[in-house]
Amino acid sequence: MKHQLKQAFSSSKFVLGFVLFSIMLLLAIFYPIFSPFDPMEMVGSIFYPPGTYVSVSDTVQATYNGFNIDPSEAHLKAALSPENREKMKNWLVRFGGVNEADIDIEDTVALVDLWDAHYSSDNPQEGLLSSEKKSYSRLDKSLAKAKTGIKTALYTENSDGEMEESLIISDRDYVRVNDVANTVTLPLGADNFGADMLTKLTNSIRVSLQIGLVAGLIATLIGLTIGLLAGFLGGLVDNILTFLTNIFTVIPSFVILILIANSVGQAGRGPFVVAMIIGVTAWPWTARSVRSQVISLRNRDHVNLSKLSGHSLPHIILNDILPYVASYVVMALILQVSSGILAEAQLSMLGLGPSTTTTTTLGMMMNWAQQYTAHLSGAWWAFIPVILSVAIISFSLNLMNTGLDQIFNPQLRED
Amino acid sequence: MKGFAKYYGKRIGWYLITLVIAIFLNFLLPRLMPGNPVQTLVSEMMGSSTNATAAEKIMQQYTEQFGLDKSIPEQFIIYVGKLLQGDLGISFSQFPRSVGDIISSSVGWTLALQLPAIIVGWILGNFLGAIAAYIRKGVDKVVLPIFMFISNIPAFGLAIVMLFVFSLQLKIAPSGGAYAPDMFPNFSLEFIGSLISHFALPFFTMVLTTIGGQAIGMRSMSIYELNADYVKYSRFLGIKDRKIIVYVFRNAMLPQITGLAMSLGTMVGGNLVAEMIFNYPGIGNTMFSAIGARDYPLLSGCTLMITIMVLIANLVVEILYGIIDPRVKAAQQESEN
Numbered sequence: 001m002k003h004q005l006k007q008a009f010s011s012s013k014f015v016l017g018f019v020l021f022s023i024m025l026l027l028a029i030f031y032p033i034f035s036p037f038d039p040m041e042m043v044g045s046i047f048y049p050p051g052t053y054v055s056v057s058d059t060v061q062a063t064y065n066g067f068n069i070d071p072s073e074a075h076l077k078a079a080l081s082p083e084n085r086e087k088m089k090n091w092l093v094r095f096g097g098v099n100e101a102d103i104d105i106e107d108t109v110a111l112v113d114l115w116d117a118h119y120s121s122d123n124p125q126e127g128l129l130s131s132e133k134k135s136y137s138r139l140d141k142s143l144a145k146a147k148t149g150i151k152t153a154l155y156t157e158n159s160d161g162e163m164e165e166s167l168i169i170s171d172r173d174y175v176r177v178n179d180v181a182n183t184v185t186l187p188l189g190a191d192n193f194g195a196d197m198l199t200k201l202t203n204s205i206r207v208s209l210q211i212g213l214v215a216g217l218i219a220t221l222i223g224l225t226i227g228l229l230a231g232f233l234g235g236l237v238d239n240i241l242t243f244l245t246n247i248f249t250v251i252p253s254f255v256i257l258i259l260i261a262n263s264v265g266q267a268g269r270g271p272f273v274v275a276m277i278i279g280v281t282a283w284p285w286t287a288r289s290v291r292s293q294v295i296s297l298r299n300r301d302h303v304n305l306s307k308l309s310g311h312s313l314p315h316i317i318l319n320d321i322l323p324y325v326a327s328y329v330v331m332a333l334i335l336q337v338s339s340g341i342l343a344e345a346q347l348s349m350l351g352l353g354p355s356t357t358t359t360t361t362l363g364m365m366m367n368w369a370q371q372y373t374a375h376l377s378g379a380w381w382a383f384i385p386v387i388l389s390v391a392i393i394s395f396s397l398n399l400m401n402t403g404l405d406q407i408f409n410p411q412l413r414e415d
Numbered sequence: 416m417k418g419f420a421k422y423y424g425k426r427i428g429w430y431l432i433t434l435v436i437a438i439f440l441n442f443l444l445p446r447l448m449p450g451n452p453v454q455t456l457v458s459e460m461m462g463s464s465t466n467a468t469a470a471e472k473i474m475q476q477y478t479e480q481f482g483l484d485k486s487i488p489e490q491f492i493i494y495v496g497k498l499l500q501g502d503l504g505i506s507f508s509q510f511p512r513s514v515g516d517i518i519s520s521s522v523g524w525t526l527a528l529q530l531p532a533i534i535v536g537w538i539l540g541n542f543l544g545a546i547a548a549y550i551r552k553g554v555d556k557v558v559l560p561i562f563m564f565i566s567n568i569p570a571f572g573l574a575i576v577m578l579f580v581f582s583l584q585l586k587i588a589p590s591g592g593a594y595a596p597d598m599f600p601n602f603s604l605e606f607i608g609s610l611i612s613h614f615a616l617p618f619f620t621m622v623l624t625t626i627g628g629q630a631i632g633m634r635s636m637s638i639y640e641l642n643a644d645y646v647k648y649s650r651f652l653g654i655k656d657r658k659i660i661v662y663v664f665r666n667a668m669l670p671q672i673t674g675l676a677m678s679l680g681t682m683v684g685g686n687l688v689a690e691m692i693f694n695y696p697g698i699g700n701t702m703f704s705a706i707g708a709r710d711y712p713l714l715s716g717c718t719l720m721i722t723i724m725v726l727i728a729n730l731v732v733e734i735l736y737g738i739i740d741p742r743v744k745a746a747q748q749e750s751e752n
Contacts, residue, residue: 250430251437252680252725255718259444262706262714285677339681342569349571349688351706366572370692375579376590383579387572394567402631409635 004327007407014403020396024389028206037196039203039360046372047379048190050197055182060154062180064173071171075146077108084139088115091136095123112143189381191365192372197381200360205389208341208362211275211354212393215340218279220286220333227290228317228325232298242291248284256281257343261352271354271361278343286332293325331404338397345390362390423734430730437722441715442494446487473507503716508708514716517701522720524593525697529686532618536625537675543626544633545664548641559630566627570685574620574692581616588616591694617693621686632674636667669740676732680725687721 008014037043044053080088085105092098096118105111121137128136154167177183188197230241248256260277261269297303297320306320341362347353348363349370365386369375374382485493497503503514543562547555565573581588589595594609640646640663649659687699694700698717705713 246429247433247436249677250433250680250726250729251440251722252684254680254684255437255722256440256444258702258706258714259441259718262711263445263447342685345569346571346684346688349691350703366575370575375575375583378583380579383572383575387568387576390572391564391568394569395564398563398567405635 004407008404011403011406013399013406017396017399017401017403020392021400024205024393024396025209028202028209031202032199032206035196035199035202037199039200040195040358042194043184043196044186044190044194046190046192046194047374047377047382048186048194049379050186050189050381052177053184053186054177054180058181059175060167060169062175064169064175066170066172067174069172072147073109075171076112076143079142079146080108080111085111087136087139091125092118094127095125112147115140115143188385189379191382192368192374197385200365201362201385201389204360204362204365204386205393207271207359208344208390209337209393211271211278211344211361212337212341214272214275215278215282215343216333216336216338218276219282219336219340220329222280223283223286223288223332224290224325224329226283226287228294228321230287231291231294232313232317232321234298238291241287245284245287245291248281249288253281253284254343254346257347258350258352261347266355269352269355271356271359274344274347274354275340278340278347282336282339282343286329286336289332290325290329293328294321297321297324327404327408331401331408334397334401334404338394341390341393362386366390422737426733427730430726434723434726437726438495438498438719439491441719441722442491443487445711445715446490476505476507503719504712506705506710506713508704508710508713514712517713518698518716518720521697521701522724524695525687525690525699526724528614528617528690528695528697529621529683532621532686533625533675533679533682536622537629537671539622540626540629541633541668541671544630545637545667547630548634548637548667549660555634559627559634562623562627562630564627565623566625568624569688570621570624570682571688571692573624574617574689577616577620578692589613591692593696613695617689617695620689620693624685625682628678629671629674633667633671636670637663640664640667669736672732672736672739676729676736679728679732683721683725 009018032039082105088111089100089103089105092103092114093100096114098114098118103111103114119136119140121133121140125133125136151171152169153165154169155163156166158164186196186198188201191197191200226241226245230238230245257277260281261274264273264277303316303320306316311319344353344361345363345366348361348367351367353363353367354361366383369379369383369386372382374380501515503518506512506514506517509517540562543554543559547559568576578588578590582590589612591613593613594600594606595613598606598609600606643663646659646663649662650656687697687702690697690699691703698720702714702717702721704710705717
C-alpha cells in the first residue's frame with residue numbers, strides 16, 4: 001500500500017490532479033468556516049457585481065484627507081458611457097464640422113475638448129428631433145457638472161430634530177477604506193438570491209463532492225459485487241449477470257436516472273436520495289471491467305491452490321482476488337465520483353435535482369443562474385465560477401485516474 | 416455470408432430484447448411511485464389551479480392511460496399494444512397535441528445537431544490522440560491537456576459560456592433557437608443562412624466537449640500499438656514510418672469504435688441539456704418543458720425516444736465494427752462451421 005502510494009506520487013499527472021483536487025477540497029471545507037456569511041443568507045440583492053461595498057453613511061462620517069489630485073478627468077470618464085461617446089462623435093461629425101478621422105472616442109480629454117469647442121445648443125441641428133436635441137443638451141450639462149466638480153453638503157439631525165448643515169464635502173476629500181466602519185466584500189459578487197457567491201459556491205462544492213462520493217461508492221460497490229460474482233463463478237450466474245450488465249450499459253443511464261428522479265417526486269428528493277439514485281444507475285461499466293479482470297485472475301495458480309486448500313468462496317474472493325483488482329477498483333471509484341458530480345449537475349439543470357432549502361449543490365446553482373438568465377444580465381460571476389468548479393473537480397479526478405493508469409499499465413509510461 | 420447473417424441476426428435479436436426491457440422500465444418506474452401515482456401526478460401538475468372540471472378530466476385520462484384498475488402484466492400488454500400503434504398518449508401541457516406528434520417534430524432537430532457533432536468530435540479527437548501519441552512533446556503536453564480540460568466542462572456548462580461570450584459579449588452568434596424567430600421554414604437562401612448561423616454555436620460546443628475524451632483513449636491505444644512487436648519488426652525491415660503509422664492507427668482506431676458506443680449514452684445526455692440552453696427545438700428542450708410542466712406522457716415519450724435512438728446508434732456502431740475488424744469476421748466464419 002505504502003509502495004503504491006509512493007509510486008502514485010511519482011506520476012506528475014497524478015500529483016497535479018491531487019493538488020487541484022486538494023485545493024478544491026480545502027476551499028470547500030475551510031472557506032465557509034471563515035466566511036462572515038451563511039451560505040443561504042441573502043446579504044445583498046440580485047446579481048451584485050464582485051467587489052468591496054462601503055457604507056455610505058459611515059464614509060461621510062469618517063475622517064477626511066485632502067488630496068491634490070484633479071478628479072475631473074475620472075469624473076468625465078465615469079460620466080461618459082461608450083454610447084454617449086458614440087453620440088458625441090456623431091454630433092461632432094454631423095453638426096460640428098469635425099473630420100471623423102480626428103475623433104478618438106477612447107481619449108476622454110481630447111473628446112471633451114473637441115466637444116467644448118464645437119457644441120452649442122444654438123446650433124440649428126437640422127434633422128434632429130427635439131427630444132434628441134434635448135438629450136444632447138442634457139449630456140452637455142452633465143459634462144459641465146463633472147468638470148467643475150461637485151460640492152456636496154452634509155446635513156445631520158440636531159438635538160431639536162432639525163436638519164442642520166454640518167459639513168461641506170469637497171471633491172478632493174478622500175476617506176481611507178480601512179477607516180470606514182462597515183464594509184462588505186463580495187469576492188465573487190452575489191447570486192440571484194443576493195447571497196455571497198463565494199460562500200455559497202464553496203458550500204456547494206462540499207455538498208456536490210459528498211453526493212459524488214456517495215454515488216461513486218454505491219456504484220462501485222454494486223459494480224464490484226456483480227463483477228466479482230460473474231467473473232469468479234462463471235456459468236449460469238455469469239450469463240445472467242453479464243446479460244443484465246450489457247443491457248444497462250446500452251440503455252442510457254441518464255434516462256433511467258430521469259425516470260426514477262421524476263417518480264420519486266419533488267418532496268422525496270433530498271441530496272442523499274439523489275446521490276443514491278445516481279449510484280444505483282451508474283454501476284454497469286464498473287461491473288463489466290471488474291468481471292474481465294477477475295476472469296483473467298480466476299485460473300491463476302494461487303487461486304487454484306486456495307480452492308484445493310478448501311477455502312470458502314468469500315475467503316478466496318477477499319484474499320486471492322480482491323487485492324489484485326484493488327488498484328483497478330480505486331481508479332473506477334475515482335471516475336464514478338467524477339461522473340456522479342456531473343450527473344447531479346445534469347439532473348439539476350433539468351429541474352430534477354435535489355429539492356432542499358437548507359443547502360445547495362453545484363447543479364442547483366447552475367440551474368438558478370440559468371432560471372434567472374444570469375448570462376443575459378451579464379452576471380458572469382453567477383455561472384462561470386460554478387462551471388469552472390465542476391470542470392476543475394472533474395479534470396483533477398480524471399488526471400489522477402490517468403496518472404494511476406500509467407503506473408498500473410507500464411506500457412503507457414512517458415519514457 | 417451465412418455466418419454474417421447469423422451473427423447479426425443474433426445481435427439484432429439481443430437489441431430487441433434490450434428494447435423490450437427498456438420499454439418495460441419506462442412503463443414500470445413511474446408506477447412504483449409511492450401512493451396513487453395518478454393522484455400524485457394530477458395534484459403536482461395542477462399546482463395551485465382550482466379548476467375542478469379540468470382536474471377531473473385529466474385524472475380520468477391518466478387513469479385510463481395507466482389502466483390502474485387492471486393487473487400490472489395486463490397494463491403492460493395494453494401499454495405495448497398502444498405503443499405499437501404509435502400511440503404515446505396525449506400531451507397535457509400542449510393539449511390537444513399528441514405526444515407522438517410533438518416528438519416527431521423535435522426528433523429531427525436533435526438528430527441533425529447531435530449526429531454530425533458526435534461524429535466530427537470523434538474524428539477530431541482520434542486525430543488529436545494519434546498525433547499526441549506519435550509526436551509527443553508540445554501536442555501531448557499542451558494541446559491535449561487543454562482539450563482534456565474542455566471535455567471535463569459539462570456540455571451544458573460550456574453552452575452557457577459560449578452563449579455568453581459569442582452571443583452576448585461579441586454579438587456574433589444568435590442567442591438561441593434553430594432559426595430567426597421572425598421566419599417560417601422554407602427553402603430560401605435567407606432561411607438556410609439563418610439555420611446555419613443558429614446551428615454553429617451548439618454544434619461547436621458539442622464537438623469541443625467530445626474531442627478530449629476521445630483523444631485520450633486514442634492516445635493510449637496508439638502508444639500500445641507503437642510499442643507492439645510488429646512495429647519494431649517493420650522498422651527493423653526498413654519500412655518507412657509513414658507506412659507503419661497507417662497500420663498503427665488503423666489498429667488503434669478499432670477499440671475506439673467500441674469506446675464510442677460505450678460513451679454514446681453519456682454524450683447524448685449532456686448534449687440534450689445543452690440543447691435546452693440553446694433553446695434548440697430538439698428532444699432535450701421538449702423533455703425539459705415536459706419536466707417543468709409535469710407533463711408525464713410527454714416525458715415518458717421523450718425518454719423512450721432517446722433510448723431507441725441510442726440503441727439504434729449502438730447497433731449501427733456494432734455492425735460497422737464487424738465490417739471493419741477482421742477478428743469479428745473470423746468469429747462470424749467460426750460460427751458458420
